[in-house]
């Protein structure tokens with residue numbers, strides 16, 4: 394009997410198929426028929442055995458099925474088809490605005506190891522989660538994103554790097570978030586690491602683990618304190634502001650925690666003051682964000698002017714006695730080296746299609762170690778001729794020609 398054991402896979406046998414869970418939040422299935430082609434099988438939580446087959450044959454045949462299964466990977470919580478980007482995938486982590494590493498040539502770096510969300514906030518600037526028009530999600534292998542971050546930081550040579558795990562979605566859905574923080578915190582250039590989260594998936598245990606791993610700050614989005622308003626604004630009936638209050642109260646005793654509500658004119662005006670008082674009670678800074686219209690996001694109200702916004706903030710500072718604006722910039726923004734952009738605008742190049750983008754007609758391509766998004770693309774495989782439309786800070790967008 395050949396027994397194959399896995400660290401990142403778990404097995405659940407059903408009458409006609411085997412469900413394989415990858416890193417707790419993702420899965421694919423293999424039919425029993427396909428498994429029988431290898432031999433009679435039995436599973437435990439993390440191993441599969443085949444009768445009357447050599448270890449070598451079982452290993453080879455089962456890995457072919459796994460490779461095929463990964464192409465059908467789905468999120469258990471998000472229910473979306475998910476592309477797994479790993480070191481051998483040939484997919485670079487530079488080039489996209491929604492996945493990988495985003496560098497704007499400063500000492501602030503955004504790390505995006507995942508897409509997808511379990512909320513459906515009415516103000517979501519990137520149209521994520523419940524009600525989103527996005528069709529596909531992405532997940533990056535931890536070792537790969539850590540290696541590429543280190544490579545970029547070695548190139549930038551700044552000893553004052555602030556890392557933001559700031560994803561199009563909820564970063565706590567990343568199955569190895571603790572290990573990721575730990576790995577990133579060991580890179581010599583990294584000064585601090587902030588996670589931008591709703592705190593929905595935080596537990597006391599996870600907070601302890603993240604603190605021990607080297608996380609320096611939580612930035613928590615809370616946009617209402619009233620139970621029903623909070624559910625409505627977060628777009629999820631299961632959202633519990635009581636849980637959030639308890640967990641944020643605890644987080645603030647372990648790691649620096651900032652509360653960052655989005656102020657939407659005419660929607661949560663009455664809630665903002667309550668959030669400020671909650672921040673005061675638990676000794677957390679509150680940094681209110683102005684709702685800004687976003688062409689690709691969800692827009693529940695009109696955007697107000699910055700003058701009006703700052704006037705409202707000042708009035709609230711006076712009323713509550715809480716400072717809501719940074720006296721001076723928290724971290725000094727420094728310009729640093731960034732990878733050169735390998736394309737010119739309007740340049741025509743040939744690229745290889747590697748799969749779906751986030752939207753139905755969007756495809757992703759690769760050329761010159763950059764991931765390129767093609768929003769309205771008819772072709773869905775092979776090579777494609779494209780015109781480069783945007784290259785700002787290595788976010789590359791092209792059009793099919």
Ligand code: SF4
Nearest residue numbers: 510514517521522562
């Ligand atoms: S705002 Fe954040 S938490 Fe809300 S749906 Fe968008 S990504 Fe999810």
